[in-house]
Amino acid sequence: MSTIGSEGWTLVHQARQKHYDDRYYGHWLGTRDDGQWIIGRLYPGKSMDDGFRDGEWAYSKRFAGDPSTDNADAALTAYVEMAHNTFVWDRVFDQTVGEAIDLYWAGPEVPDAPKLAAGWAGAESPNPDRVVSSAGCSIAMPLHEAKFLLLHYLRRTELAAKAHLTKGVTVDRHGAVEKVRCATGPIRFEYGYNTYWLT
Known part of the structure; x- marks a missing residue:
């Protein structure tokens, strides 16, 4: 997981691809330790790597409140909707993003932790x-x-x-x-x- 922006958002998922006009479009999903979630639209650009400018983005919508799980669920819904506008949606997009959120929630590997089913x-x-x-x-x-x-x-x-x-x-x-x-x-x-x- 990487951190972006001056406010320290953790990047949970990012999608970007080339559109028919030869420009790249995309957006990203992030969170912070305080339970807030954010979706951000990347800048249109000429490559996969120019969506952020100095760690910032073109547009965002934030989800804050209690409980934090509701914020994540609302952000996921909005993120999937935005995927249609940034030309990155496909039939498994919802599942892929849900898995990215679950992977973030599961946390990193814990040395010497018990193995469980x-x-x-x-x-x-x-x-x-x-x-x-x-x-x-x-x-x-x-x-x-x-x-x-x-x-x-x-x-x-x-x-x-x-x-x-x-x-x-x-x-x-x-x-x-x-x-x-x-x-x-x-x-x-x-x-x-x-x-x-x-x-």
């Missing part, structure tokens, strides 16, 4: 005749990789978890993400109708 399983729904059987589990891997995978599971299964139906009963999305981000060893928690773990 990441997993999730659907819990019983309010309808006793319907049990969600979908599940995923990994082999034991370095902590930061397991955290990344569990954050990926959270993102991928968010709709199926139906957390809005268990508001106040389980952790919310911000709470789930924070549990994974702060994990230094095994954890287990309920998010909506799903159970997630590092073990």
Whole structure:
């Protein structure tokens, strides 16, 4: 991860490519330790490398407030929308950017940290005749990789978890993400109708 701008934004994702007019367009996604997120449009230019000028950019929109996970989710949505205007969107763009955010949240490799497996399983729904059987589990891997995978599971299964139906009963999305981000060893928690773990 690199830091850009005088305000110390950490660059989480950047996309730039050549358009039919032979100019390069793109934008970037960043965050700071205070939980703010930002999307910035790069300057149009003649190469892949001239989007920033002295570490600055052409335009930005910031997302600040509590909880910080909402800022990241709002920034992701706006970033994907901007991708159409900067000519970098493709069919896997949303997934790629979501993975970049999860990789940032998972943090760097921690020497001597335990190896853990990441997993999730659907819990019983309010309808006793319907049990969600979908599940995923990994082999034991370095902590930061397991955290990344569990954050990926959270993102991928968010709709199926139906957390809005268990508001106040389980952790919310911000709470789930924070549990994974702060994990230094095994954890287990309920998010909506799903159970997630590092073990």
